[in-house]
Amino acid sequence: MSKLFEYQGKKLLEAGGFKIPRSMIIKSISDAEEVFEEIGSGVLKAQVFTTGRAALGLVKFPETLKDLHTYIGEMLSQSIKGYKIETLLFEEKLDIKQEYFAGIILSTGKSSPTLVFSSKGGSGIEEIVSKYPESVFFLDINPDKIPLPFELIPLLKDTGISGRILNLLSSSLISLIKTAIKNEAKSLEINPLVLTKEGKIIAADCHMTVDDYAVFRHPEFGIEIARELGHPPTELEKIAWAVEKDDYRGTFYFIQMEQNFKKGDGVLGFHGAGGGGSMMSMDALQTYGYKVANFCDTSGNPPASKIYRAAKIILSQKNIDGYFGSGSGVASQEQFHSARGIVKALREVDPDFSVVFRLGGNSEDKAIRILEDYTKDLNCSVKCFGKDTSVTECAGEMDRMMKEGREERGEDITNPEPHKFDYSFYTVTGGTVSFDYSLCKTCLSKVCIKECQGGILKEVNGVPVLNITKTEATSGKCTECLACEVECLAIGNGGGKIFLPIEGLEGGVS
Amino acid sequence: MSILPGKSGKVIIQGITGREGRARTKLMVDIGTNVVAGVTPGQGGSRGVWGVPVYDTVNEAVEIHGNIDITVVFVPAPLVKNAVIESFASGVKLAVIVPDRVPVYDVMAIARAAGEYGARFTGPNTLGVLSPGIGVLGMIGGNADSVRKWFKPGPVGITSRSGGLTTSTAYYLSQAGIGQSTIVHVGGDSIIGLPHPEVVKLFQDDPETKLIVLLGEIGGSQEEDVAELMSTGKVTKPVVAYVGGRGAKEGTQFSHAGAIIEGSRGTYQGKVDSLRDAGAIVVDDISSIPAEVKKILDKLGIPYVRD
Numbered sequence: 087m088s089k090l091f092e093y094q095g096k097k098l099l100e101a102g103g104f105k106i107p108r109s110m111i112i113k114s115i116s117d118a119e120e121v122f123e124e125i126g127s128g129v130l131k132a133q134v135f136t137t138g139r140a141a142l143g144l145v146k147f148p149e150t151l152k153d154l155h156t157y158i159g160e161m162l163s164q165s166i167k168g169y170k171i172e173t174l175l176f177e178e179k180l181d182i183k184q185e186y187f188a189g190i191i192l193s194t195g196k197s198s199p200t201l202v203f204s205s206k207g208g209s210g211i212e213e214i215v216s217k218y219p220e221s222v223f224f225l226d227i228n229p230d231k232i233p234l235p236f237e238l239i240p241l242l243k244d245t246g247i248s249g250r251i252l253n254l255l256s257s258s259l260i261s262l263i264k265t266a267i268k269n270e271a272k273s274l275e276i277n278p279l280v281l282t283k284e285g286k287i288i289a290a291d292c293h294m295t296v297d298d299y300a301v302f303r304h305p306e307f308g309i310e311i312a313r314e315l316g317h318p319p320t321e322l323e324k325i326a327w328a329v330e331k332d333d334y335r336g337t338f339y340f341i342q343m344e345q346n347f348k349k350g351d352g353v354l355g356f357h358g359a360g361g362g363g364s365m366m367s368m369d370a371l372q373t374y375g376y377k378v379a380n381f382c383d384t385s386g387n388p389p390a391s392k393i394y395r396a397a398k399i400i401l402s403q404k405n406i407d408g409y410f411g412s413g414s415g416v417a418s419q420e421q422f423h424s425a426r427g428i429v430k431a432l433r434e435v436d437p438d439f440s441v442v443f444r445l446g447g448n449s450e451d452k453a454i455r456i457l458e459d460y461t462k463d464l465n466c467s468v469k470c471f472g473k474d475t476s477v478t479e480c481a482g483e484m485d486r487m488m489k490e491g492r493e494e495r496g497e498d499i500t501n502p503e504p505h506k507f508d509y510s511f512y513t514v515t516g517g518t519v520s521f522d523y524s525l526c527k528t529c530l531s532k533v534c535i536k537e538c539q540g541g542i543l544k545e546v547n548g549v550p551v552l553n554i555t556k557t558e559a560t561s562g563k564c565t566e567c568l569a570c571e572v573e574c575l576a577i578g579n580g581g582g583k584i585f586l587p588i589e590g591l592e593g594g595v596s
Numbered sequence: 597m598s599i600l601p602g603k604s605g606k607v608i609i610q611g612i613t614g615r616e617g618r619a620r621t622k623l624m625v626d627i628g629t630n631v632v633a634g635v636t637p638g639q640g641g642s643r644g645v646w647g648v649p650v651y652d653t654v655n656e657a658v659e660i661h662g663n664i665d666i667t668v669v670f671v672p673a674p675l676v677k678n679a680v681i682e683s684f685a686s687g688v689k690l691a692v693i694v695p696d697r698v699p700v701y702d703v704m705a706i707a708r709a710a711g712e713y714g715a716r717f718t719g720p721n722t723l724g725v726l727s728p729g730i731g732v733l734g735m736i737g738g739n740a741d742s743v744r745k746w747f748k749p750g751p752v753g754i755t756s757r758s759g760g761l762t763t764s765t766a767y768y769l770s771q772a773g774i775g776q777s778t779i780v781h782v783g784g785d786s787i788i789g790l791p792h793p794e795v796v797k798l799f800q801d802d803p804e805t806k807l808i809v810l811l812g813e814i815g816g817s818q819e820e821d822v823a824e825l826m827s828t829g830k831v832t833k834p835v836v837a838y839v840g841g842r843g844a845k846e847g848t849q850f851s852h853a854g855a856i857i858e859g860s861r862g863t864y865q866g867k868v869d870s871l872r873d874a875g876a877i878v879v880d881d882i883s884s885i886p887a888e889v890k891k892i893l894d895k896l897g898i899p900y901v902r903d
Contacts, residue, residue, distance in 0.1 A: 197707030362758015414760025
């Protein structure tokens, strides 16, 4: 669920015909004069995703321009739950006669949103329902058949509302329903909904969350990462989202869980596969006393290139003490693609710690062979298991390897770097596949052609070339299976090389 | 399927010509699911996929093949609502909705249409349903060889919110010599067609299922609702359960839209406690499931496998 700020929610309410207070947005101290001239004395509210702002000093009532200056300065210099406060909302003061609660919620197991109203506003809805059940009504709404105001009047009367307010409230609630449906809100809560002394119904606050899966239909929300992270997106999460955003082949989730830890704290880079399997694997690490630096899930049959980028992002986290990966254990997808992606990342980063993966499921024998055999010359110790080893056993092996300390390996590995590229083409995610024909010519295996997932390479005069056009390769016929680099390094002559950019990662991420 | 329509049920694949549609059609055809037709608007009459003819509309498939019982849906998420409601309007009674990221208002519209047409659906975001020895709806197992190796017919019904855990738990049971009646991945989203309580009720009524394995996770109230069914005597078959997400922090969502803790709702401890209070055996690790299942089957004298 992506959250919207109060001011964003209120704008959407206003567009739906709801009354909101006269207001202006403040981004810096220099906005103060203009705003004060327009609104006069009013209420200043920090735009943050937290309730109970007043107690945190994030709601203030400046009477003078000088007060306003002071409060703006104070609020804009604070952070709440890791979010730097960047936006303030300044509104006219309302002469409140009565406070109500109104909201739309979605519940599991229901096929329609529910309208909730209480004639007692102010506190949280759970409290209102338990203390004043007679003040509340719930109504399931069919979005294909939005109720008319008259249908709400008896329900409002049952909560103790009477008189002319019935008309105002019933039409306001209809606006609320329409706003929630139009914007595909998972929740939309107005608390308090205010009756002013002048007799107007106004939304004094607004909490709105929208459906992550529908954000693509609502570019107007300006949501950067359509995922619930529980904190503002970190630089690395933004980099990860850029990898995922337009590549619909499989899923890549990445959330940073720990930052500012030291080497030796037992914080591991984590690479899960599948939501349930990933959660189970994190739980297994926890039983051995390890923390995960990040949550990651690559699943839904992603290409090797996506696994590679995920692995590079995980390995870029400073001070991790190891790299652990596991899914549910019996994946329906072909696991060797994952193995190739991880191998490419490990060969490029060559960390000095232990790596344990559980790549159980289809083609697991091949996956285990690729991951273990193709990393034997690296500094890191790599172990890979299949479906018959439980995740707890894998976590135990990780623990054993970390306690044992790694064996000293030989000198730095040498990746045979091709000297020049005789033939290249681009891939669908902006990568480049290149061949150094001086190496390819003497390669007997031609493993690049044999292992190519899309079958797009053929041998001409002893070297690999595309059997389709370069444009076709770039449009997705090259599936970025990474065989022509990873298999080539292990079995071939090292003439194939794939460069896969990760926007933002090169250039130093701390 | 044993708890959902059986071997004779006619199945169509919507989105049969796409990347996933093609791959999973092969699995279903190879394993013997009764796939009679595929539907991709604009590709009707084109060369069949693995021998399955392709039509532009579900109605055209019905005209040629007679009434269709089940659709398995592989169209992109934004088009799912249209495809599923089309199938209901053409008389299909069960939709297996595989795609991930279907907007929740679309799912609610599908649910309303299902009510209107007297149909049901599993998912979205499901690997599907599998009955060993009978067939697969969806993509559990990936290919027919694996399905035959990994799953055996028997007395255990599995219902899971995680696709991966569905497959692994069934596999570990098979390795321990214990077969499954039907395995159902209910889907990882917050609003789904057949949540745990609904599937558990189907298992309760299914003569082949003698024991239920419930694979839950944090968030929502599906596990608590199953506990309620048990406490009120609506479900009397033994239940062995696992709840994922013990280490999750409040407010963080781990891939599954349904797996998010908000306030006191849907916590790990709350789910474990209510299941235990209702008489379920709750394990900490899915690898202990086969041993717990064996104990119960032994006590009740139920054979591990079915011929």
